[in-house]
Amino acid sequence: MLSMGDFSKAIRATLILWLITGIIYPLFILIFGQVFIPYQANGSLIENEQGNIVGSVLIGQPFRGDLYFWSRPSVVNYSTGEDAGHTGVSGASNLAPSNPELMDYIATQLEELESANIAPRADLVYTSGSGLDPHISPQSAQNQMERIAIARNLTPEQLQELIEDNTEGRFLGIFGEPRVNVLQLNLALDNL
Known part of the structure; x- marks a missing residue:
């Protein structure tokens, strides 16, 4: 007791x-x-030349069109415009490999890449586990150079240098793969 x-x-x-x-x-x-x-404690926010917050290093944003490097696809509806910074949602599709909806989604992504004349790579076709991944591989960025060079009247060499300048190496030199933050790359592209 x-x-x-x-x-x-x-x-x-x-x-x-x-x-x-x-x-x-x-x-x-x-x-x-x-x-x-x-x-880092305040969200790793990125500001543009005017000092306006345009995003975070940690959260992906959708980019489409010929003027920008495309980001990794997501099943999450990224918050943009007035709702920017209030995403609050992350997650994958949870579709099993045997689910026909997953195959339809992949086919749609492949068609979109093909119509833009971009060689498909896994990080441009499949979503990440969180749905918010801000990175693509340097090779995926290079696969988009021709389209952007034509649209912006730039040389492939200028874009290659931009990609190299914005490529992050492996963590501690051994963990992970080299990657490019798409938002930072596109901001650098706008500053050319």
């Missing part, structure tokens, strides 16, 4: 743990983030 002394200890332990985990720790993390890594 629980005595009043045991009950009192349990209440004190609960209050102390609540104070540590509910107030002290979150406040420490907030202050640490704002002092030492404010860019």
Whole structure:
């Protein structure tokens, strides 16, 4: 049976743990983030030349048309315009490989790439697990150079240099694959 002394200890332990985990720790993390890594703590936001926030390094945005590098497809409806920055949704399609809807989706993506004269690669055909991946492979960016060079009256060499300047290497030199953030690449493209 629980005595009043045991009950009192349990209440004190609960209050102390609540104070540590509910107030002290979150406040420490907030202050640490704002002092030492404010860019990352505030969402890794990207600003354009005018100082307007145009997106985040961490969240993909849809790009279509001949003037821009296309991003990875997503089953998530990215927030754009007035709703930008309020995505709040991530996720994959959850369609099984045997599901005909998945095959239809892939066929649609392949047709769209073919009509734009872009050689298909996995990251331009398939969605990511989160649906918010902001990166494509350098090869996928290079596969789009001809279309953009014609539309913007640029040389392939200019675009190749732009892709190389915006390619991120492997994490710690060994983890992951080289990748290009599409939003940053397209902002650099607009600044040419």
